[in-house]
Each structure stands twice: as C-alpha cells, then as structure tokens.
Amino acid sequence: MSTPPTPPVLTPVGEGTVRISWTREESVDVVRREIAAALLEHARVEVWVDPDDEAGQRVATWSGMRREGVARGVTVDGDAVDRIVYARLATDVPAETPEGFRSLLNSFLPRKRAISQMLVRDEADRVLLCRLTYKQDWDLPGGVVEVGESPQLAVAREVEEELGLTIDPGPLVLTDWLPPWGGWDDALCLVFDGGVRSPSLLDDAVLQAREIREVAFCDAAEVRERCADFTARRVEAALAALGGTGAGYTESGR
CATH class of the missing domain: 3.90.79.10 (Nucleoside Triphosphate Pyrophosphohydrolase)
Structure with a gap:
C-alpha cells in the first residue's frame, strides 16, 4: 500500500497570520481546503515558495493565493535564499467569482x-x-x-x-x-x-x-x-x- 501524503502544515508567524507548507505530492484541492479552513480562524494565510519550484507556484496560485512579490535573502534552514510570497486574506473576494479570479490573475501576470x-x-x-x-x-x-x-x-x-x-x-x-x-x-x-x-x-x-x-x-x-x-x-x-x-x-x- 502507498503511503498517503503528509497533510499541509500551518505554522503561526505573527498575530493573525499562519504560514502553510505542503509536500510536492499535495493536490490543489487539499491545499485550497486547508487554506479555507485556516481563514476561519486567521486573517492571513501565506506561503513561501522556492522560485525554482514551478509546481509549488502552480499549487499556490490555483489554491487561490495571490502573488505578493519576492522576499530576498530570507533565512530558511540556516541559508539565505529568495522566496516568492503568496498569501490569501480572509477579506479577499472568493477566487471562484469573476472579480476574485481577475484579482488572482492580476497578482502574477507580467506588468510592464x-x-x-x-x-x-x-x-x-x-x-x-x-x-x-x-x-x-x-x-x-x-x-x-x-x-x-x-x-x-x-x-x-x-x-x-x-x-x-x-x-x-x-x-x-x-x-x-x-x-x-x-x-x-x-x-x-x-x-x-x-x-x-x-x-x-x-x-x-x-x-x-x-x-x-x-x-x-x-x-x-x-x-x-x-x-x-x-x-x-x-x-x-x-x-x-x-x-x-x-x-x-x-x-x-x-
């Protein structure tokens, strides 16, 4: 029998804010549900994604999290690295609505x-x-x-x-x-x-x-x-x- 993937982990990082992490095998649906549940108790759910992790970026996006930018030189496991920051707020318009979907796209499409x-x-x-x-x-x-x-x-x-x-x-x-x-x-x-x-x-x-x-x-x-x-x-x-x-x-x- 195959081992089920480890469920996403929520870590408090500040008042009203939790940071979510998941394994590479995790599905968008599971991450989306975890985020929705977390927003019932917290104002903000965020995730830091490695710029080289394209799968992680897709999961973050299609689970309804908006790209906010790149945190440069943050410390992860003792190393200074860059991480793309995605987040969803309890006050965000639902991503399944037209306005929410446009806001989601607007957060990561190129700007010139x-x-x-x-x-x-x-x-x-x-x-x-x-x-x-x-x-x-x-x-x-x-x-x-x-x-x-x-x-x-x-x-x-x-x-x-x-x-x-x-x-x-x-x-x-x-x-x-x-x-x-x-x-x-x-x-x-x-x-x-x-x-x-x-x-x-x-x-x-x-x-x-x-x-x-x-x-x-x-x-x-x-x-x-x-x-x-x-x-x-x-x-x-x-x-x-x-x-x-x-x-x-x-x-x-x-």
Whole structure:
C-alpha cells in the first residue's frame, strides 16, 4: 500500500497570520481546503515558495493565493535564499467569482513599466531637452507613469512638476520599447506630441531643483551630443514618425 501524503502544515508567524507548507505530492484541492479552513480562524494565510519550484507556484496560485512579490535573502534552514510570497486574506473576494479570479490573475501576470515623455519643438525644429540631476545625459521631459494613471495625463503632470509648465499633450507619436539595462527591467516609453512652441516658453519655466539642472531647445547635432545614443535615436524616431516618414513603434529607438 502507498503511503498517503503528509497533510499541509500551518505554522503561526505573527498575530493573525499562519504560514502553510505542503509536500510536492499535495493536490490543489487539499491545499485550497486547508487554506479555507485556516481563514476561519486567521486573517492571513501565506506561503513561501522556492522560485525554482514551478509546481509549488502552480499549487499556490490555483489554491487561490495571490502573488505578493519576492522576499530576498530570507533565512530558511540556516541559508539565505529568495522566496516568492503568496498569501490569501480572509477579506479577499472568493477566487471562484469573476472579480476574485481577475484579482488572482492580476497578482502574477507580467506588468510592464511605462514612461511618458513629451516631444516639444520650436519654430526652428529644435527639440526641448532637460539636463537631469541624476545623470549626465539629457532627455525629453517626462517620467514614470504611476499605477492606475493615464500615460497622457502622466506626461502633462510630469512636465508641470519638473518644469512648471502647463502643456496639453497631443496624440501619441511613438512607442519605444526599452530592453532591460543596468538594473532596470524593460519598459515602454510613450512619446506624446507637445506641439510647436515659442522659445520664450522657457521664460516661464520653474525647474524642479532635485531633478532638473537645465532645460533648452536643441538642434539635431546638440541632441546627438547631449543625449545617450538610445535617447537620441528615440528623439529622431519620434520626429520621423511625426513627419510621416518613420514607424510609430521602435525598440531602443530603432
């Protein structure tokens, strides 16, 4: 006769919180039932799963636990390791409902960072660039889109915060994919049309001191001189797309 699998183990780890563990042979149904029973007495049930344990990740997910992130360098059996943290709260919407299932999927499906920038030109076709405090390269005005924020509204907010200028963004000019680089995950950079403006626009600029050193309208040669290669390529690609001679999608400006 085969030996039945060891039932899941619940270990208190804090007030109202228990951590569940199970053997590799355990089924989703058993883990789901144990979690449901534990939530009758506890506010939170969590599990730490080895990033290499794909089966454990599947069981955690389909038993209704939401992925919360990666705990780095936690101590397990005396070793510093990384563990994916999944948890279910007593107040979570049931996973079998449409809202609960969407929330479950949302917890582990990929998310991509978005950056919104604005392409502002003057009558001489020079481009508005910012010299940043945290790097030597110049860049288009803009910044990271906040969670739940419209990219178009985000670029207007960033320009107002960084330069003290109120400019209504026009249509999307370019979508530029940025590959992982220097500790950053990949991202999508969305460049919106800021229109043609008089150079006197900068007379009203109020620079955010902690981020912006300087701002100027730059010609093509200055763009190449002052910007990182991938930024210069993005500016050139955005101008080409705006003029109808280039694609609306690039990867690192190409």
